[in-house]
Amino acid sequence: MPDDPIFSAYDKGGFRPKLAVDNEPSPGGPFALRNLHIINQHSIPHRQWLYGTDLIRAFVTLLVAPGGTGKSSLILAMALALTTNRKLLRTHIHQRCRVALLNLEDPQEEIDRRLSALGMHYNITDEDLEDRLFISPPDRGVRIAEAGPDGFSVIYPDEDAIIAEVRRNQIDVLAVDPFAETHALEENSNPAMVKAAAAWRRVARQGNCSVILAHHVRKGPVDSIDAARGAKALSDSARIGLLLSTMTEAEAESLGIEADDRLQYVRLDDAKANLAKRAGRARWFRLSEVTLDNAQPPYQRGDEVGVVESWEPLNVWNSMVDANAILDRIAAGPEPGELYTDSRRHPATRWAGNIIVQEMGCSPEQAANIIHTWMRNGVLIPTAYGNNNRKERRGLKVDDARRPS
Amino acid sequence: MTAPRSLYGLARELGRPVVRGQIRLAHADAALIVETLQQERAGQLQGRHAADEVSYKRWVLRQEVERQSFDRTRTIVAIERQIKPMIAARRPHNSVLAEAHGVNGADGFPLDEDEVTNVVRTAIFWALPPAPWGRRHAG
Numbered sequence: 001m002p003d004d005p006i007f008s009a010y011d012k013g014g015f016r017p018k019l020a021v022d023n024e025p026s027p028g029g030p031f032a033l034r035n036l037h038i039i040n041q042h043s044i045p046h047r048q049w050l051y052g053t054d055l056i057r058a059f060v061t062l063l064v065a066p067g068g069t070g071k072s073s074l075i076l077a078m079a080l081a082l083t084t085n086r087k088l089l090r091t092h093i094h095q096r097c098r099v100a101l102l103n104l105e106d107p108q109e110e111i112d113r114r115l116s117a118l119g120m121h122y123n124i125t126d127e128d129l130e131d132r133l134f135i136s137p138p139d140r141g142v143r144i145a146e147a148g149p150d151g152f153s154v155i156y157p158d159e160d161a162i163i164a165e166v167r168r169n170q171i172d173v174l175a176v177d178p179f180a181e182t183h184a185l186e187e188n189s190n191p192a193m194v195k196a197a198a199a200w201r202r203v204a205r206q207g208n209c210s211v212i213l214a215h216h217v218r219k220g221p222v223d224s225i226d227a228a229r230g231a232k233a234l235s236d237s238a239r240i241g242l243l244l245s246t247m248t249e250a251e252a253e254s255l256g257i258e259a260d261d262r263l264q265y266v267r268l269d270d271a272k273a274n275l276a277k278r279a280g281r282a283r284w285f286r287l288s289e290v291t292l293d294n295a296q297p298p299y300q301r302g303d304e305v306g307v308v309e310s311w312e313p314l315n316v317w318n319s320m321v322d323a324n325a326i327l328d329r330i331a332a333g334p335e336p337g338e339l340y341t342d343s344r345r346h347p348a349t350r351w352a353g354n355i356i357v358q359e360m361g362c363s364p365e366q367a368a369n370i371i372h373t374w375m376r377n378g379v380l381i382p383t384a385y386g387n388n389n390r391k392e393r394r395g396l397k398v399d400d401a402r403r404p405s
Numbered sequence: 406m407t408a409p410r411s412l413y414g415l416a417r418e419l420g421r422p423v424v425r426g427q428i429r430l431a432h433a434d435a436a437l438i439v440e441t442l443q444q445e446r447a448g449q450l451q452g453r454h455a456a457d458e459v460s461y462k463r464w465v466l467r468q469e470v471e472r473q474s475f476d477r478t479r480t481i482v483a484i485e486r487q488i489k490p491m492i493a494a495r496r497p498h499n500s501v502l503a504e505a506h507g508v509n510g511a512d513g514f515p516l517d518e519d520e521v522t523n524v525v526r527t528a529i530f531w532a533l534p535p536a537p538w539g540r541r542h543a544g
Contacts, residue, residue, distance in 0.1 A: 045532050
């Protein structure tokens with residue numbers, strides 16, 4: 001049935017064709033209100049997630065990160081995972097994709113180095129890519145939006161060309177790094193950023209691909225998607241916001257990482273998720289180094305290139321061999337008539353965390369977390385008691401009924 | 406010489422055109438009455454009353470209609486279940502059609518070819534995004 005309007009609209013990726021009953025002109029003009037119905041759920045197309053709940057077809061994802069956190073490496077690793085259909089960063093890949101990188105920051109050689117390093121690290125060869133990875137021409141910038149000749153209107157010089165190229169190569173994911181280089185509008189102007197973001201949204205919709213925009217942060221703490229540099233309209237326009245940040249000193253202490261090593265660890269948070277539930281836990285990555293085999297005089301060794309790999313914080317509960325032995329020691333107290341306490345004001349003598357540190361070899365911060373969890377679960381109950389010197393003190397009793405079995 | 410026709414064969418055969426809407430149930434009933442009277446005249450009823458025979462044949466016909474209706478509904482559901490993931494993945498429409506005809510064949514062809522095509526068309530129609538409001542009434 002080649003001339004069927006429904007089948008031909010479907011094959012061309014177009015819209016629902018008109019039915020005969022739709023030919024009545026709308027009395028209310030182009031903005032006439034219409035009834036909204038709860039339609040059959042089976043007829044609703046599924047959201048086309050591509051990479052976990054980070055990338056979705058026809059929507060824009062904003063990746064916000066300070067410089068040097070491995071933003072470009074992360075995007076490249078995601079691209080490799082999508083093109084090879086391998087869970088390199090432990091994120092589920094819904095379908096194998098064709099990925100295009102609009103690289104506007106780094107020279108081609110640097111991309112080659114990173115790609116080779118990732119290939120070495122994850123054992124991926126050029127054959128595994130099967131020509132599914134694309135990159136923009138090295139000497140050509142992108143102007144998705146800029147001020148028109150009158151200085152007020154906005155024109156979109158490259159939008160149609162990008163959409164055409166995305167369609168021609170059947171691109172599923174378009175990674176833009178960085179967003180700031182793709183427009184020449186005032187970055188602190190909300191109306192201007194709305195227009196620039198809308199241009200990328202049109203690319204995503206008309207190209208039927210997912211667009212991920214890498215963006216830098218402003219000065220100051222990186223604690224939410226609002227840390228993105230420039231006007232807030234950009235982060236509001238994106239449906240999914242990811243925030244990449246380095247490990248803080250407090251996190252390093254709590255996770256048992258040396259303070260000097262903490263900059264090698266980055267966390268990825270779902271800072272904004274309009275279409276899916278936000279993940280409660282951050283995803284952690286480690287920036288490890290791979291030495292390329294490109295030693296040339298006068299350089300004795302090959303280039304060292306950072307690659308992103310998935311990293312799981314050590315779970316202290318997994319390393320707990322016998323919780324009841326620890327609880328027995330806490331219940332016995334430091335001496336007869338005395339109880340351990342959750343307060344760290346007397347760490348040498350009465351702090352219960354000392355027992356955990358001795359038994360498990362973990363950090364005091366991790367021990368404090370364990371005590372806090374046990375108190376929350378009711379395993380340890382804070383009580384007031386009179387000690388041997390008949391002074392009222394606060395201590396921890398163990399509820400035997402709530403001990404782990 | 407052909408094999409003797411089953412007494413209730415026509416009642417079963419009429420189920421298919423009735424279910425497909427090619428003849429009406431009342432017309433099928435009329436055909437059964439005519440056939441029974443012919444059988445009575447030929448002395449094939451072996452002493453049974455013609456009215457009882459017609460009543461029984463009508464019951465057989467309705468059983469057949471009900472069974473085939475259920476089979477067709479089940480096949481439509483099976484086709485929809487099979488093709489919706491393909492439509493979501495935007496597979497070409499001819500491969501979706503081929504899959505639907507395959508399901509129909511596996512179930513013993515309870516649906517016509519055109520009926521299968523219509524099931525696919527309907528599923529595809531509702532899966533397509535509606536046109537923007539301005540374009541919907543342009544023509």
